[in-house]
Amino acid sequence: MQATSQTFNIAVVGQNNRLQYEALLFAASLRHSSPQFGGKLFVATPNPGPRWKQDPRIQDEEVLKALKQLGAEILPFDSHVFGESYPYGNKIEALMALPEDEPFVFFDTDTLITGEITSVPFDFDRPSASLKVEGTWPKPTLYGPGFDGIWRALYARFGLDFESSLDTDQPHDHWRRYLYFNAGYFFYKCPRKFGERFLDYARTIRDENIPELTGQSLDPWLDQAALPLVIHSFGGGRDVLPSGFLDGSVSCHYRLFPLLYARESDQVIDVLETVVAPNKVKKVLKQYEPLKKMVLQGKGAKVRALFDRDQLPRREQAIRNTIKSKGLWLR
Template sequence: MARKSTKKANPKTFNIALVGQAGRLGYEAVLFVASLRAKSPGFKGRVLIAEPQPSALWSRDPRMSRDVEDALDAMGAEIIAFTNQHFGEAYPYGNKIEMLTALPKGEPFVFFDSDTLVTGDLAAVPFDFDSPSASLRREGTWPQIELYGPGYTEIWKSLYDRFDLDFETSLDLSEPDEYWKRYLYFNAGFFFGACPHAFGERFLHYALSIRDDPPAPLVCQSLDPWLDQVALPLVIHCFGGGRDSAVHDHLDGDVTCHYRMFPLLYARESQAVIDTLEEVTAPNKIKKVLKGYEPIKRMVFQGRGAKVRALFDQNDMPRREQAIRNRIKSNGFWMR
């Protein structure tokens, strides 16, 4: 097990950033902010909802609906506009890269995917913004090793070499060679740093270089949808961060939950997460807005979530997410 960082946590107030846009992400942003206000009333930073603007990179207007924007405003969140220059509809995960330079320069930030619930005191999490990190709630989704093709070491080392980064210091030597956990790999569901502009510029540079001119060992590897998660470890490593962060005792734990989809939330998350979801969606002013999103309407307000929950023994859950999905789908309860 890798050691936790012993660096002193940065005491500064920090900003929270999410992407909000038309459809699912906007409704999830409302739910995130509602849970933040309910479970972390001591948080004093700004809550910034980055919204992509209409451009040639979107076939439809990506802006949130007025009722969603009004709900966010009523809870004290600020909507920050940004315009895509490189990704857009073809790769919406790129929003979390391009939005960073729209945030206040030089102010510590924590980015969360919108499909996250706050379940505890976020203000008490010991962030060290000078040593960035990201979510370790992930599976070995990338790279996918091909028979007779390059292995993990060759693939990852080619990326570190591309950007003149020290590959050896990124490795978790407690894990065996050619096992995916040995290599620095994150879920991009949350990440944090000292300055969103510095972080975002590096993130964009790495992502575009990998997308437009991938190193030869990546020839058989898919970068869609994995591009952000391929570039993110390199960004974190270049700023002196890594997997060894005290935040991992709290985020994706007792303080936040990256549920990703509502059927998965009801299937596998703790009862405390479900209780939080149902508590913060209960007020009429929130319920009225969230009823506009079918998965929340059916799962939370019409009881389908409880039916999903009943399909699983929480003490004997399938080990792979795909098995959970398959069981939900076979019973006709899948929604996204």
């Protein structure tokens, strides 16, 4: 597919845990699958500070060397609000360190780039995010407000027009009627503006006593509760990006290697095994036990043989249970 001429940056989060290996795998997949990408790839790493018990920076010299060889730039940022208490907040606070007024796409680190990313028709003036999502939040309680009441209260708190966010083809109080995204990827024309508002909304939802949120869990759902409000506030929505590109032919948010082998396409498997093969990447990634066992030692092929991709169980838990029953679950 023809590449677009627009230039944008890509950011993922990396730190001194499994994310450093996922960041390296992401970088390798980007360079393999998208040779026309001309922007910068940032691996945003939190600085040590009072919100971290231990130094969260990537300290493995081999990982850092491999990332540099793949053209990734380490981008330090400070954790003022979240840190260790809510590591999902990394993706919010990291945005303030990205270059101002330069379009960006943020990806969760457990993502593979599987196609030419410059072929994606981004409209950076209108933000959006992943629609590969289930109705994970909110969970209306027996005596509390339903979806409508909860979301309406949040839109009202931030002075946003609620009615224009609705998918009126969906029934009242069905979760799909309300703007909701997976935060596995999102994009906009300016990371600072997006990040500042994201941080403001998330902190407000966490810290203020909003009556309609009584009984609602915000860990780990805080980022996904705030994200639709941020996107709507900047004029974005669910219809910005044509389907079939991200979470499709161009990217795969795999989350865990056993799930990847169980349900993703042959193309995704081919990209994964191809980008891991070069020795300069393999010698670093084999330090990560799940990848070593699943990809390099062949356990992934055993997982794959358990399932028919055309007839997968509808519930992820059933897939997990099947893998665990064969002693092949790793995370």
